[in-house]
Amino acid sequence: MIKQKLVIGNWKNYLDADQTIELATKISNQQIPDNIRLMISPCNLYLSEVNKALNESSVEVISQNITSYESSSDTGGVTATDLKNIGISRTIVGHSEVRKRNKDFKSEDLLKQIIPAKFNFILCFESIDQIPFNILNNDFEITLAYEPVWAIGTGETASIEHINEIHSLVKSTLSEFNLDIPLLYGGSVNPNNSKEILSQKLVDGVLVGGASTKHEDLFKIINSIR
Ligand code: PGA
DSSP, X not given: OOOOEEEEEEOTTOSOHHHHHHHHHHHHTSOOOTTEEEXXXXXXXXXXXXXXXXXXXXXXXXXXXXXXSSOOSOTTOOBHHHHHHTTOOEEEEOOHHHHHHOTTOOHHHHHHHHTTTTOEEEEEXXXXXXXXXXXXXXXXXXXXXXXXXXXTTTSOOOOHHHHHHHHHHHHHHHHHXXXXXXXXXXXXXXXXXXXXXXHOTTOOEEEESGGGGSHHHHHHHHTTTO
């Protein structure tokens, strides 16, 4: 079987409703190469509609965040249970923009709720101590994404040496815990650097913000390792 690299488009809150649906519809009409698995994370308000637009395609629609697993008294929160009800089965967790808003954020608190329920997630981290290796497992789809905060939205991508150094450290710790978990890089990935980043053996994919909101750039990234 062909080894796929994961490309996740994190649209954050960059696009309005019309732009979101227009881009999702364009993506739904386009061929995704066999060596790429594409996930799109639109603003939570448009998850349902984007999911419908991409229903017939191989593209998975995922949430940008959750605040708890079960529905609860949590004004403004998004629960995994809510997401499952609209056909979404994966979320990003612990993005640095979420950590910045919520200074008390500890991934363990949230992961202790979603791991027993086997709700797929991508845990973002800036430093290795933000990964609770001891509570992770191989029972469902957990993904990690190394996102140095200084590289997010700045146009300043980490060097290949830096990415490989961190990825090698995280991967060796994963193997000490017998964990088989893919590791992505995120931070100013664009069509000019995606080929080199995606070609690295230690990089299982990329988490792309700004560039993923532009149709042409997104497909240049997707097609960069054809
Ligand atoms: P960026 O964002 O590609 O715009 O740097 C990455 C991210 O926040 O996941």
